[in-house]
Structures are given as C-alpha cells and as structure tokens.
Amino acid sequence: MMLVHTSIIPDDIRRWSDNYFDITVVIDVLRATTTLLFAIRAGAKRIVFTKSPDEAFSVARNLEADTPLLCGERNGKKVPGFDLGNSPCEYTDEIVGGKTLIYASTNGSVTMHLAERVARRTILASIRNISAVAKYIAGNNPKKLLLICAGKEKRMSLEDTYCAGMLFDKITGIASEVPADDETIAAQLLYHRFGDDVGEVFSHSIHGRYLSEELALWDDLAAASEIDADDIVPKIEDGEIIL
Helix, strand or coil: CCEEEEECCHHHHHHCCCCCEEEEEEECCCCHHHHHHHHHHCCCCEEEECCCHHHHHHHHHHCCCCCCEEEEEECCEECCCCCECCCHHHCCHHHHCCCEEEEECCCHHHHHHHHHHHEEEEEEECHHHHHHHHHHHHHHCCCEEEEEECCECCECCHHHHHHHHHHHHHHHHHCCCCCECHHHHHHHHHHHHHCCCHHHHHHHCHHHHHHHHHCCCHHHHHHHCCCCCCCCCCEEECCEEEC
16 A cells, blocks of 8 residues: 655655655656756756756766766756756757756755655656656555655745645556545645646746746746656656656
8 A cells, every 4th residue: 555745845855764765756847857857858868966056067077078068047047157057948859969967956956865865766757747657656556655846945836736736646546545644635635726727826836927927938837837748757866867
C-alpha cells in the first residue's frame, strides 16, 4: 500500500530523515521542471543543477574538456553572465543539443538538492508530464511517496500545489488504496476547484501574474499549461538530471 505525503513548502523536507521515502517528486511548474523537460527533449548531453549562480560559475570553471552553457534565473530574469534564462522556448535543439548545461534557478534547483537527501529516487513533474509521472509512480508502487512543491522563495505557490493535487488525483485513478496526509488532500481539493483550467490557476497565482504582467512571458505560461504534452520522466542522480 502506497502512503503519500506532500510538502507544500520545500523547507518542510528538512523534518524527514535520510532516504525515508522510496520516491520523491519535485514540482516547479513555473518554471524549472517545465524548462528542464524542454532541455532533455532538445538533446542536452548533461544537466548539472546547482543551488546558486555562484556555484554554477564554480562548477563551470572546474569542468575539463567541456564548455558548458550556464542556465537559470533570479527573480525570473536571466542571471548576468549566463547563456540562457529559464524560458522553456530558449532550450531548442540548435542551442542545447549535445551540450552540457549548468542550471541554477531560484526555487527549483534548490529544492532538487533538498529532495535528493530524503529519498532513494527523485523524479521531476510538471503539468506537461503529469500522466507519465503518475504511471511511473504506480508502476513502481512505492510504499512511501513524497510530493514536493518548490514554491516561491520558501512560501507556498498556487500552481505547484495545484500540480501536486492533479498528480495525486491521477495516481488514485491508477492505483488502489492510496492513503494520504492532509496536505495531499488539500492539494487534491485545490485541483478539483480548478479542474484542468491551468490558465485560470496561473491567472490567480502571484508568480503566474508576475511572469505575465511584469515580464510578458506569455509563451512560457502557454508551454507550462499544456497537460500531458510530454511523456518524459526526468530523474535525479548525484546532482545531475537524467532521462
């Protein structure tokens, strides 16, 4: 029998002991776990994630016989000195195909580091690969599963909690006997409130409004809102993202 927990804010992860969970799922809809799907699909050779831009620069300097692309953002904007920001549409075959990427985002990559410690296996989920992730989880039948919302600067984000609820809802449609904690049920109820209207979720989300109204990143929101556009399930191993 699978038991599901949800961390609506990433700092909640700290209360769990090492390798407590069989699988953890990191969710950062806007935009890390969405953008990284694009990077994988575009044929990136290697993706190393870091906790900060300074760490990204340091990792890049220490890579031998490779010229990596520095990727990521702070406050939604490309970091000065980086090659790419965090917009999914930047990650094309021509730009990232066959390349090593060093990735640092405000919330997503930090949460990935936290998640690695508490589980034997960590995977990435977004709206775009939600059914593929649900099928992967049901197929592996973990006894203890943790859904982790990256949130926004250590606070809850509407879109990540909604995505966690959507994922749990899909898992319960595949697997039987799936008890869950109150956070998971709250996330599922949020999903039931909006249904599959991801655009409405973004219009109510602080970060969704910031990306649209302040940065005019409409294409990013459109890419992040496509349900089941990908069947990729990225995994994390030793600080790197693999397929």
